[in-house]
Amino acid sequence: MPELPEVETVRRGLEQKLNNFIIKKVEVCRDSTVAFPANKEVFIKGLKSSLLYKWNRRGKYLIAELKKIENEKIQINEKVSLKHNGFLVVHLRMTGYFKYINKPTPPCKHTRIRFLDKNNKELRYIDVRSFGQMWWIKQGLSPNKIIRGLGSLGPEPFSENFDAKYLRKVISKRTKSIKAILLDQTIVAGIGNIYADESLYSAGISPFREAQTIKKNELIKLKESIVTVLKKSIGSGGTTFSDFRDLEGENGNFGLQTNVYRRTGKECHKCGNLIKRQKIAGRSTHWCPKCQK
Numbered sequence: 456m457p458e459l460p461e462v463e464t465v466r467r468g469l470e471q472k473l474n475n476f477i478i479k480k481v482e483v484c485r486d487s488t489v490a491f492p493a494n495k496e497v498f499i500k501g502l503k504s505s506l507l508y509k510w511n512r513r514g515k516y517l518i519a520e521l522k523k524i525e526n527e528k529i530q531i532n533e534k535v536s537l538k539h540n541g542f543l544v545v546h547l548r549m550t551g552y553f554k555y556i557n558k559p560t561p562p563c564k565h566t567r568i569r570f571l572d573k574n575n576k577e578l579r580y581i582d583v584r585s586f587g588q589m590w591w592i593k594q595g596l597s598p599n600k601i602i603r604g605l606g607s608l609g610p611e612p613f614s615e616n617f618d619a620k621y622l623r624k625v626i627s628k629r630t631k632s633i634k635a636i637l638l639d640q641t642i643v644a645g646i647g648n649i650y651a652d653e654s655l656y657s658a659g660i661s662p663f664r665e666a667q668t669i670k671k672n673e674l675i676k677l678k679e680s681i682v683t684v685l686k687k688s689i690g691s692g693g694t695t696f697s698d699f700r701d702l703e704g705e706n707g708n709f710g711l712q713t714n715v716y717r718r719t720g721k722e723c724h725k726c727g728n729l730i731k732r733q734k735i736a737g738r739s740t741h742w743c744p745k746c747q748k
Contacts, residue, residue, distance in 0.1 A: 457551075458646060458647035458649060459644070459645030459650070459689075460685055460691075462512055465552070465553060468702030469507070469519075472555050476570075476578065477504065477572055478502050478503060479572050479573045481502050481568070483498070485582075485585060488580070488587060488588060489589055491591065491592065501541070504525070504527075505523060505540050505543075506521065506524050508520045513605060513611075513644065514644030514645045515640075515645055516546050517544070518545075518598065519544075519545075521541055521542060521543060523539070524537065525538070527573065538594075541592045541596065542590075542591075542598050543591055543592075544598055545589050546588050546589075547582075548588070549587075550586070551581070551582040552581055553578060554579045554702065555576075556579055557576055562579065567581065604640070607640070611643075611644050612643060612644070618678055622674045629665070629666040629667055630667060632662060633655065635736040637654070637681075638738065645685075648739070649716050650685060652716045654685075656715045656747060657683065657684055658673065658677040659748065660747055660748070662740045662742050687712070715730050715742055719732040723746060726746055728743055
């Protein structure tokens with residue numbers, strides 16, 4: 456599943472590529488991709504004539520601020536007041552990705568939703584396993600209230616609220632493993648399996664440790680490791696081990712730099728011991744038994 460760096464990579468690509476993209480036509484190729492409103496026709500009608508004004512990210516969610524364009528001849532760069540038209544919220548899940556298409560081409564069999572402008576330039580959403588979802592939240596409704604997972608997210612790893620003090624507070628009485636804690640989106644938003652493993656390795660902390668046993672100095676190092684690993688991955692365009700693609704269809708390169716994830720049986724870069732793998736909370740976990748205590 457795309458994690459914070461992959462979703463941030465997509466957000467940046469969408470923001471850069473879709474300058475002044477006004478939705479002229481919406482084609483829903485798979486109804487189940489539309490999570491809200493329940494009626495896909497309302498989804499389609501609501502998004503028509505919408506300018507994809509600004510792209511944000513919250514955890515693993517992409518959130519586009521929409522502006523209603525009543526007059527297509529209007530110049531967007533003019534100092535005009537455009538009416539808000541709510542939000543388009545996207546969760547890519549396991550295999551979802553966007554592709555920007557300059558010239559009309561037939562959709563592949565895994566195309567789920569198509570957004571086209573007046574020049575037939577297209578933002579195409581493709582999802583092999585079809586777990587991804589989209590919501591059109593009209594003006595006046597709160598995305599956090601409509602989308603339960605979005606409303607329950609913990610702080611962003613790059614925010615001021617996410618520090619060693621916060622970590623100490625949330626784990627002080629928890630007997631769960633620190634790996635399970637990092638995967639909990641209500642505690643910290645955006646971290647998944649890859650970056651939990653890599654951050655714990657960087658901090659020298661065993662993924663099996665009970666959260667409450669981790670000391671203050673270790674939490675400081677863990678927080679710093681999380682931020683460093685995530686920033687490094689964003690700089691590499693995210694990680695691709697299966698289906699992740701950016702807006703240009705390119706793979707992320709961070710997978711070439713992982714220290715433990717998907718390196719089972721290979722030598723640790725630090726000590727030379729072999730990397731091991733075992734499941735924690737139903738997820739494959741990769742670690743070095745010597746470097747992580």
